[in-house]
Amino acid sequence: MTLEGVSVRYGESIAVADASVTFTGGAISALTGPNGAGKSSLLLAAYGSVAAKGRVVLDGEDIGGLSAARRAGRGLALVPQGRQIFPRLTVRENLQVMADTLGLPGAEVETALDRFPVLRERARALAGVLSGGEQQMLAVSRALMGSPKALLLDEMSTGLAPLIVAELMDTARRLADEGTVVVVVEPSIGAIRDRLDRGYVLLRGTVSEPVDGGRELDAAYQRAMGVTAAASPADAAPQAVSQRGGR
Numbered sequence: 001m002t003l004e005g006v007s008v009r010y011g012e013s014i015a016v017a018d019a020s021v022t023f024t025g026g027a028i029s030a031l032t033g034p035n036g037a038g039k040s041s042l043l044l045a046a047y048g049s050v051a052a053k054g055r056v057v058l059d060g061e062d063i064g065g066l067s068a069a070r071r072a073g074r075g076l077a078l079v080p081q082g083r084q085i086f087p088r089l090t091v092r093e094n095l096q097v098m099a100d101t102l103g104l105p106g107a108e109v110e111t112a113l114d115r116f117p118v119l120r121e122r123a124r125a126l127a128g129v130l131s132g133g134e135q136q137m138l139a140v141s142r143a144l145m146g147s148p149k150a151l152l153l154d155e156m157s158t159g160l161a162p163l164i165v166a167e168l169m170d171t172a173r174r175l176a177d178e179g180t181v182v183v184v185v186e187p188s189i190g191a192i193r194d195r196l197d198r199g200y201v202l203l204r205g206t207v208s209e210p211v212d213g214g215r216e217l218d219a220a221y222q223r224a225m226g227v228t229a230a231a232s233p234a235d236a237a238p239q240a241v242s243q244r245g246g247r
């Protein structure tokens with residue numbers, strides 16, 4: 001999946017500045033950077049939840065002009081920050097809503113319940129009473145309905161116990177191994193860095209060169225932040241790049 005020249009503005013303020021980046025299938029890619037750097041805005045722009053300029057190419061098709069619902073129909077899935085499940089609906093009903101939205105058969109709800117054993121056990125519980133980790137599993141399982149080509153996970157690990165994060169990353173790895181584009185966005189990648197194939201640092205709306213390996217990405221992030229402290233804002237942003245290819 002390729003984002004080309006994506007920009008997001010909120011009034012006068014520029015959250016994402018002409019970002020170009022390719023996330024390939026078969027790999028877990030990360031986007032990291034400090035709070036307010038524009039990470040969520042870039043994901044929301046890709047998903048179509050905020051107005052943005054630029055191209056969003058998935059599987060060779062520019063879906064940048066489509067609504068979020070149509071992008072979902074083309075195979076793009078987002079687990080937003082805060083999960084955004086329906087707290088007053090049961091686990092099963094949350095999954096049913098997605099099945100209805102995407103026009104999927106009821107069997108897909110059963111498949112989604114079986115993706116994490118805890119969802120099957122809590123199928124009739126209100127989603128709002130689930131623990132944070134259980135809600136995240138529900139959000140991920142719901143996003144995977146319809147077998148997306150690309151899965152965007154915004155701050156998936158926030159507030160979760162290491163074992164839950166590990167289970168979610170196992171799922172991410174399985175998806176990547178099947179060829180799915182998996183993108184995790186985290187302000188701190190320490191807990192998952194050994195699970196990452198490559199990544200990018202986002203500073204003030206500008207995306208860095210790709211960095212191979214989670215440890216290397218962590219180091220690049222630290223360096224970028226060090227440079228920020230020592231130099232002028234214009235010097236601080238990593239070099240923007242334009243890449244082509246990928247899914």
Ligand SMILES: Nc1ncnc2c1ncn2[C@@H]1O[C@H](COP(=O)(O)OP(=O)(O)OP(=O)(O)O)[C@@H](O)[C@H]1O
Nearest residue numbers: 010014015033034035036037038039040041042187
């Ligand atoms: N709906 C909005 N209206 C106005 N400004 C916004 C809106 N959403 C985000 N911003 C601003 O855009 C900038 C980028 O925000 P964004 O949430 O994309 O950053 P982020 O890197 O995801 O941050 P965090 O790690 O804290 O979630 C910030 O300055 C933020 O205040």
